[in-house]
Amino acid sequence: MSSQDEQFQAAAPDPAASSADDGMTWWYRWLCRIAGVIGGLSCAFAGLWNCVTINPLNIAAGVWMMLNAFVLFLCEAPFCCQFIEFANAVSARADKLRPWQKAAFYCGMAVFPVMLSLTLTTLFGNAIAFATGVLYGLSALGKKGDAISYARIHQQQKQMDEEKLTGALEGQA
Numbered sequence: 001m002s003s004q005d006e007q008f009q010a011a012a013p014d015p016a017a018s019s020a021d022d023g024m025t026w027w028y029r030w031l032c033r034i035a036g037v038i039g040g041l042s043c044a045f046a047g048l049w050n051c052v053t054i055n056p057l058n059i060a061a062g063v064w065m066m067l068n069a070f071v072l073f074l075c076e077a078p079f080c081c082q083f084i085e086f087a088n089a090v091s092a093r094a095d096k097l098r099p100w101q102k103a104a105f106y107c108g109m110a111v112f113p114v115m116l117s118l119t120l121t122t123l124f125g126n127a128i129a130f131a132t133g134v135l136y137g138l139s140a141l142g143k144k145g146d147a148i149s150y151a152r153i154h155q156q157q158k159q160m161d162e163e164k165l166t167g168a169l170e171g172q173a
Contacts, residue, residue: 036076039129044069046125061117068109100140106133
């Protein structure tokens with residue numbers, strides 16, 4: 001086995017470990033990845049378009065948007081960055097992050113260019129990257145419970161309240 005194969009196996013995420021940690025279903029994980037790739041594309045094109053100006057803040061926002069696109073591609077789709085040696089290692093490290101950490105990182109990355117230069121190009125260009133962060137944030141909230149468990153919890157609370165009320169009334173008599 002070559003050193004490159006060993007490096008790839010060390011960087012490759014363990015699918016069983018990552019799916020057990022964050023509680024995301026396979027289709028939601030793919031939805032987040034696809035949103036990240038589309039967000040990267042929108043950031044790249046809008047960032048390039050934003051750089052075609054003489055305003056220095058627009059140029060800075062455009063460069064930051066292209067950097068956002070690169071980071072999104074690196075974290076969500078490392079196969080797009082095969083020419084970079086450390087792409088698989090960065091992707092593996094990004095896969096180990098908790099969903100709320102990815103959400104904060106992606107949303108923060110998307111908000112910064114908008115704060116630099118508030119234009120339609122920066123808003124629309126960063127919207128999908130921000131939506132990717134929102135998707136990861138929603139997954140951090142966890143799965144929605146079923147109606148039976150909610151009804152059971154409500155029934156237990158109701159019984160405890162009745163017991164407290166009965167105990168208080170017996171204490172008064």
